[in-house]
Amino acid sequence: xxxxxxxxxxxxxxxxxxxxxxxxxxxxxxxxxxxxxxxxxxxxxxxxxxxxxxxxxxxxxxxxxxxxxxxxxxxxxxxxxxxxxxxxxxxxxxxxxxxxxxxxxxxxxxxxxxxxxxxxxxxxxxxxxxxxxxxxxxxxxxxxxxxxxxxxxxxxxxxxxxxxxxxxxxxxxxxxxxxxxxxxxxxxxxxxxxxxxxxxxxxxxxxxxxxxxxxxxxxxxxxxxxxxxxxxxxxxxxxxxxxxxxxxxxxxxxxxxxxxxxxxxxxxxxxxxxxxxxxxxxxxxxxxxxxxxxxxxxxxxxxxxxxxxxxxxxxxxxxxxxxxxxxxxxxxxxxxxxxxxxxxxxxxxxxxxxxxxxxxxxxxxxxxxxxxxxxxxxxxxxxxxxxxxxxxxxxxxxxxxxxxxxxxxxxxxxxxxxxxxxxxxxxxxxxxxxxxxxxxxxxxxxxxxxxxxxxxxxxxxxxxxxxxxxxxxxxxxxxxxxxxxxxxxxxxxxxxxxxxxxxxxxxxxxxxxx
Numbered sequence: 123x124x125x126x127x128x129x130x131x132x133x134x135x136x137x138x139x140x141x142x143x144x145x146x147x148x149x150x151x152x153x154x155x156x157x158x159x160x161x162x163x164x165x166x167x168x169x170x171x172x173x174x175x176x177x178x179x180x181x182x183x184x185x186x187x188x189x190x191x192x193x194x195x196x197x198x199x200x201x202x203x204x205x206x207x208x209x210x211x212x213x214x215x216x217x218x219x220x221x222x223x224x225x226x227x228x229x230x231x232x233x234x235x236x237x238x239x240x241x242x243x244x245x246x247x248x249x250x251x252x253x254x255x256x257x258x259x260x261x262x263x264x265x266x267x268x269x270x271x272x273x274x275x276x277x278x279x280x281x282x283x284x285x286x287x288x289x290x291x292x293x294x295x296x297x298x299x300x301x302x303x304x305x306x307x308x309x310x311x312x313x314x315x316x317x318x319x320x321x322x323x324x325x326x327x328x329x330x331x332x333x334x335x336x337x338x339x340x341x342x343x344x345x346x347x348x349x350x351x352x353x354x355x356x357x358x359x360x361x362x363x364x365x366x367x368x369x370x371x372x373x374x375x376x377x378x379x380x381x382x383x384x385x386x387x388x389x390x391x392x393x394x395x396x397x398x399x400x401x402x403x404x405x406x407x408x409x410x411x412x413x414x415x416x417x418x419x420x421x422x423x424x425x426x427x428x429x430x431x432x433x434x435x436x437x438x439x440x441x442x443x444x445x446x447x448x449x450x451x452x453x454x455x456x457x458x459x460x461x462x463x464x465x466x467x468x469x470x471x472x473x474x475x476x477x478x479x480x481x482x483x484x485x486x487x488x489x490x491x492x493x494x495x496x497x498x499x500x501x502x503x504x505x506x507x508x509x510x511x512x513x514x515x516x517x518x519x520x521x522x523x524x525x526x527x528x529x530x531x532x533x534x535x536x537x538x539x540x541x542x543x544x545x546x547x548x549x550x551x552x553x554x555x556x557x558x559x560x561x562x563x564x565x566x567x568x569x570x571x572x573x574x575x576x577x578x579x580x581x582x583x584x585x586x587x588x589x590x591x592x593x594x595x596x597x598x599x600x601x602x603x604x605x606x607x608x609x610x611x612x613x614x615x616x617x618x619x620x621x622x623x624x625x626x627x628x629x630x631x632x633x634x635x636x
Contacts, residue, residue, distance in 0.1 A: 132208060132209070132210040133208070133209045133210075134206060134207070134208045134209075135206070135207045135209075135223065136204055136205070136206055136207070137204070137205045137206075137207055137225045138202075138203075138204050138205075139199050139202060139203050139204070139205060139227060140202055140227060141201060141202055141229075141231075141260060142199060142200050142201050142231040142259075143198070143199065143227055143228055143229045143230055143231050144196055144197070144198050144199070144227070144228040144230050145173070145196065145197050145198075145199060145205055145225060145226075145227060145228075146194060146195075146196050146225070146226045146227075146228060147171060147173065147194070147195045147196070147207050147223065147224070147225050148188075148192050148193070148194050148222075148223070148224045148225075148226075149169045149171050149192065149193045149195075149209055149222070149223050149224075150190075150191055150192040150193075150222045150223075150224070169193055169209050169210065170183070170184070170185045170209070170210045171183070171184045171185075171193050171194075171195040171207070171208075171209055172184075172195070172207075172208045172209075172210075173195050173196075173197045173205055173206070173207060173208075174205070174206040174208065175203065175204075175205065175206070176203070176204050176206065181197040181205070182195045182196060182197050183195075195207075198230075207223065207225070209223060229316065229317070229318035229320060230318075230320065231320060232316070232320045232321060232322060232323055233258050233259050233260050233262050233314065233315070233316040233320060233322050234258070234259045234322070234323070234325075235256050235257065235258060235259075235310060235322070235325050236257050236258060236259045237255070237256070237257030237291070238255070238256060238257075238308070238327050239253070239254065239255035239256075239257075240252065240254070240329040241327075241329070242327035242328065242329070243327075243328065243329065244329040244330070245329070245330045245332070246330070246331075246332035246635065246636070247300075247306075247329050247330065247331050247332060248331070248332060249299055249300045249301070249302045249331040249332060249333070249334050249335075250299040250300070250334075250335070250336075252296060252300055252331065253293065253294070253295055254270075254272055254281075254293070254294040254295075254296075254308050255291050255292065255293055255294070256270060256291060256292045256294075256308065256310050257289060257290060257291040258290045258291065258292075258314070258322075259290075260290065260316050260317075261287070261290055261316065261317060262290070262314050262315060262316050262317075262322065263314070263315055263316075263317070264313045264314045264315050265283060265285045265292045265314060266283055266313075267281065267282065267283045268311075268313070269283075269310065269311045269313040269314050270283045270292045270294055270308070270309075270310050270311075270314075271294075271308070271309050272294055272296065272306055272307070272308055273306065273307045273309065274300065274301050274304050274305070274306050274307075275301075275304065275305070276301075279296050279297075279298075279300065279306070280296070280297040280298060281294045281295055281296045281297055282294070282295050282297065283295075292310070292314075294308070299334070299336065300331050301331065301334075302331050302332065302333050302334030302612050302613055303330070303331060303332065303333060303334075303612045304330065304331050305328055305329075305330050306328065306329055306330070306331065307326055307327070307328045308326060308327055308328070308329075309324070309325075309326040310322060310324065310325050310326070311324050312324050332632075332635060333611070333612060333613065333614065333632070333635050334612060334613035334614070334615075335613075335614050335615075335616065335628060335631060335632050336613065336615055336616070337615075337616045337617075337618075337619070337623075337628070338350055338353050338615055338616070338617055338618075339616075339617070339618050339619040340398055340619075341398075341619075342396075342398075343367045343389055343574035343575065343578075344367055344388075344389050344390070344391075344396035344398045344399050345396070345398035346574070346575055346578060346617065346618055346619075347367070347386075347387065347388050347389045347398075347399070347574070347578035348388060348398040348399055348401065348402035349398075350386070350578045350579055350582050350617065351386035351387075351388060351402050351406065351578075351582075352402060352405070353582065354386065354582045354585055354586070355385065355386050355406060357405060357406055357407050358406075358407055358409075359384060359385040359386070359406050359407075359408050359409070360383060360384050360385060360408065360409045360410070361380070361383040361384065361385040361408055361409060361410050361411070361412060362380075362385045362386055362387075362388060362403060362406055362408040362410075362411050362412070362431075363376045363379065363380040363383070363385060363386070363387045363388070363411075363412045363413075363414060364387075364388050364389070364390050364399070364411060364412070364413050364414065364420070364424075364428060365387060365388075365389060365390070365413075365414040365415060365420070365577075366389065366390060366391075366392060366414075366415055366419045366420055367389030367390065367391065367574055368391070368392060368419070369419070370472040370475070370573040370574075370577060371445035371448065371449065371469050371491060372414040372415045372419065372441075372445065372448055372449075373387060373389065373414065373573075373574075373577040373578075374449075374467070374472065374475050374476075374479050374489060374491075374573075374577055374580075375414070375448065375449035375452045375453070375479075375488075375489055375490070375491065376412075376414040376452055377479045377480070377482070377483050377489070377577065377580040377581045377584070378456070378465075378479065378482040378483045378486065378487060378488055378489055378580075378581070378584070379412075379452050379453075379455065379456035379457075379488070380483075380581045381483035381484075381486065381581045381584045381585060382456050382457070382486050383412075383456065385406075385408055386402075386406070386581065386582070387577070387578055387580075387581050388402060388403065388578075389574065389577075389578065390420060390424055390428075391424075392419060392420060392421055392424070393421045393423060393424065394423075394424065394427075395424055395427050395428065400431070403428070403431035404431060406431075407431075407433050408431065408432055408433065409432065409433055409434050409436075410432050410434050410436040410437070410438065411428050411429075411431065411432045411436070411437045411438070412437075412438050412439075412440060412455075413425055413428065413437060413438065413439045413440070414439075414440055414441065414448065414452065415439075415440075415441050415448060416439070416441035416442075416448075419441075420439075425437055425439060440452055440455055442500060443500075444498075444500075445469045445491060446469055446490075446491045446492070446493075446498035446500050446501050447498070447500035449469070449489065449490050449491045449500075449501070450490060450500040450501055450503065450504035451500075452488070453488035453489075453490060453504050453508065454504060454507070456488070457486075457487075457488045457508065459507050459508055459509055460508070460509055461487060461488065461508045461509070461510045461511070462485075462487070462510065462511045462512065463482075463485055463487040463510055463511065463512045463513070463514060464487060464488055464489070464490060464505065464508055464510040464512075464513050464514070464534070465478045465479070465481070465482040465487060465488070465489040465490070465513075465514045465516060466489075466490055466491075466492055466501075466513055466514065466515045466516065466522065466530065467479075467489060467490075467491060467492075467515075467516040467517065467522075468491065468492060468493070468494060468516075468517060468521040468522055469491035469492065469493060470493065470494060470521070471521065472573040472576075472577075473545035473548070473570050473592065474516040474517035474521055474541075474545060474548050475489070475491075475516055475517075476549070476568065476570070476573065476576035476577065476580065476590060476592060477516070477548065477549035477552050477553070477576075477589065477590050477591065477592065478514070478516035478540070478552065479576075479577065479580040479590075480566070480576075480579065480580040480581075480583040480584055480589065480590035481514075481552055481556055481584070481589065481590075482580075482584070483580050483581045483583065483584025483585070484556075484583070484584035484587060484588075485584075487510075488504075488508065490504055490505065492522060492526055494520075494521060494522060494523055494526075495523050495525065495526065496526070497526060497529055497530070502533075505530075505533040505534075506533065509533075509534075510533065510534045511534060511535065511536065512534055512535075512536040512537070512538065513530050513533065513534040513536070513537045513538075514538055514539075514540060514552075515527055515530065515537065515538070515539045515540065516540055516541075516548065516552070517539075517540075517541055517548060518539070518541035518542075518548075519541075522539075527539060538555075540552045540555060542601070544599070545570045545592055546570055546591075546592050546593065546594075546599045546601060546602055547599070547601045549570075549589070549590065549591050549592045549602075550591065550601045550602060550604075550605045552589070553589035553591060553605055553609070554605060554608070556589065557588075557589060557609060559608050559609065559610070560608075560609070560610045561609070562587065562588040562589065562609050562611050563586070563587070563588065563611055563612050563613065564583075564586045564587075564588040564611055564612065564613040564614075564615060565588050565589055565590075565591060565606060565609055565611045565613070565614050565615070566579045566582070566583040566586075566588060566589070566590045566591070566615045566617055567590075567591050567592075567593050567602075567614060567615065567616050567617065567623065567631070568590060568591075568592060568593075568617040568618060568623075569592070569593065569594070569595060569617075569618055569622040569623055570592030570593060570594060571594060571595065571622070572622065575617045575618040575622060576590060576592065576617070578617070579615075579617045588611065589609070591605065591606070593623060593627060594627075595621075595622060595623060595624055595627065596624045596626055596627055597627065597630070598627055598630040598631060603630075603631075603634060606631065606634055607634055607635075614631055616628055616631075
């Protein structure tokens with residue numbers, strides 16, 4: 123025990139305080155009851171207790187009894203520190219053989235959120251890679267999915283919440299991709315408490331996600347078409363169109379008809395229905411199914427199989443003597459005369475027609491096919507029936523000659539050609555003619571090197587009211603990049619797996635908006 127003897131003696135001690143809170147120092151005299159000459163006096167000790175910081179600044183001075191002969195000096199500190207305690211006695215002739223000094227730490231400080239991730243006000247936060255963290259000023263308890271939550275305008279975002287003891291932080295991982303270009307709010311409630319039971323003052327902060335860049339794909343063209351359908355259509359659609367995945371003309375013309383009918387376009391093999399198509403039809407439960415193409419492209423066995431997926435049992439077939447007559451028959455089944463617009467594409471190749479099919483679906487317009495240098499009789503007859511206000515020709519003179527464009531003028535008061543130097547710039551030209559800057563929510567990207575993904579994406583792009591642009595596998599054409607920036611969509615949907623649109627190209631697109 124330290125002693126205060128004689129009068130005027132001073133003792134100095136150091137106390138280390140672990141963290142923010144209050145230091146309490148109690149000084150209590152011990153009565154010396156020994157017989158003379160060992161006892162000096164029975165007069166009480168009158169200690170003076172002073173608290174200093176390490177710089178020598180006086181924090182508190184106490185010279186009055188607090189309770190039962192004990193003096194109490196306190197000091198609030200804002201963090202780990204050392205406090206110097208000085209005890210002195212100036213009571214004349216009074217002393218004790220010893221006294222006790224008892225320092226104690228009282229945690230009376232609420233924990234606070236000392237670090238936030240993403241930071242408050244952050245923008246362009248990755249919609250599909252965001253991890254939310256809340257770092258605390260000290261160890262806490264009560265961290266759970268109910269005390270730490272992430273919200274968007276639709277409500278609480280499903281997420282898992284864990285505690286990282288090494289960093290004194292809560293970690294929230296969303297269970298799904300976040301809504302793109304959307305404000306999200308993180309909230310931490312007073313259910314979070316420190317080891318002394320001090321509750322956190324409820325706090326919140328917000329950040330905004332960047333653009334969405336989802337990939338819709340399957341293991342093959344049939345599964346990709348099913349995935350596109352699943353992304354856009356709920357169960358109970360009135361109709362589903364089914365076309366061969368082995369060639370492009372029938373599916374190209376069927377896309378706008380599927381859009382008008384309110385259902386998806388799915389693909390099949392000539393002699394069997396792929397598992398992915400079966401599964402999607404089972405989920406969709408369409409009222410009826412329309413098969414595009416004759417028995418030579420979709421067998422009667424496939425039609426029989428499909429009948430079990432239509433809730434009405436109705437499976438129809440639309441086809442003609444060739445691809446031109448089939449396109450005309452599809453148009454005749456879905457579109458009335460007096461159409462405001464008709465799209466014309468070559469029946470010899472697919473690239474220029476892909477983006478045209480998407481825009482035809484968007485505008486609920488038919489698409490008909492021609493040869494490079496002639497208008498087939500079936501196409502001419504359907505054009506005469508439709509009597510459109512405008513004809514849009516997809517592709518340059520190399521795919522649809524100027525002579526054909528001149529002949530088309532006899533079927534409509536307005537004929538316009540959409541063309542570029544490449545398949546990519548042709549799609550851009552159509553998009554630029556159809557959409558104002560910053561006017562679309564979603565843009566679809568499909569490979570221009572093959573037809574199946576773009577065919578299946580057309581009706582969905584039309585349903586979403588956005589364009590379908592074409593890209594090669596690995597590099598983003600400058601004209602496509604410029605069009606994406608002009609459109610400035612919230613979502614850019616990549617149709618097909620990394621084998622057809624690489625992750626490198628996807629990264630290039632995302633980098634357009636740093």
